[in-house]
Amino acid sequence: MLGDRGSDMAADLLIVRPLGLVGIMIGAGLFVVSLPFTLPTGSTGEAAREMVGEPFEYTFNRPIGDFNHCGADRHPCGGAPY
Template identity: 45%
Template sequence: MKLIQVFCLVIAMLFSNMASAETQAIDGYDVLADVGVVRPLSFVGMMVGTAVFVALLPGTALATIPAPHKAFELMADTLIINPAKYTFARPAGDFDYNE
């Protein structure tokens, strides 16, 4: 029980230290958290988005019939392209990436 309390305290201290950082400098912890946790999760999100995109293709085809005819483009950007850019094009440790 005491080990669980110590573990929770250490995790809380790590997150409180990251949250209180006011500078934009990227340190080793940001890169480690990015490469170890955020990028794999965003890759999984991109794969799930691709599966959802494929599953909703018939509905998207129907949504493309009326003008502006951009349903495929908007859906692909939202579900596939943006997560792919966040996973592969973003510099390591930069969580404020907006392209």
Template identity: 40%
Template sequence: MKKMLIVFLIFAFSLSAKEVPSSGEMMFDLIPIRPLGLAALAIGSGFFVLSIPIGLLSADPRQTLEQSARRLVIYPLHFTFQRPVGEFYGYMEEIEYVSD
């Protein structure tokens, strides 16, 4: 009985290993990638401000502006400031947003 319990606990609480980024990946992220993300955020914010009048003329302005804000502002914001240093996930993968 004890052996069965031990085997069950081993498989029930299996550990998942997370890959730790190397120092080279972290430096590559900090020096060229984060400043480029900041530039993308600034440019995307500018384009979003310019697209507001056009979005207000669309059939569903709320959805259009939310989608524009998500693509032009929110994704670069998360990529630049909320992503762990050295971790490069795929474009728009692993990002979950709760919409009201």
């Protein structure tokens, strides 16, 4: 992101991860609001993955300072193998 590994780690820890927590909370709220619309259409799993799962993965399952890769297999963030 910034180029310097230490700066990337600091920016991740102080800015990106806290914003990720906020994103998870907002996504969870939106997911609950969307339930009356996603349950009848069978798209609840997809909505949960997009609104909560991906922000959760980006916030908690990513090496600090690495803004592109998530998970133990280092797949591209947002492109989880599920």
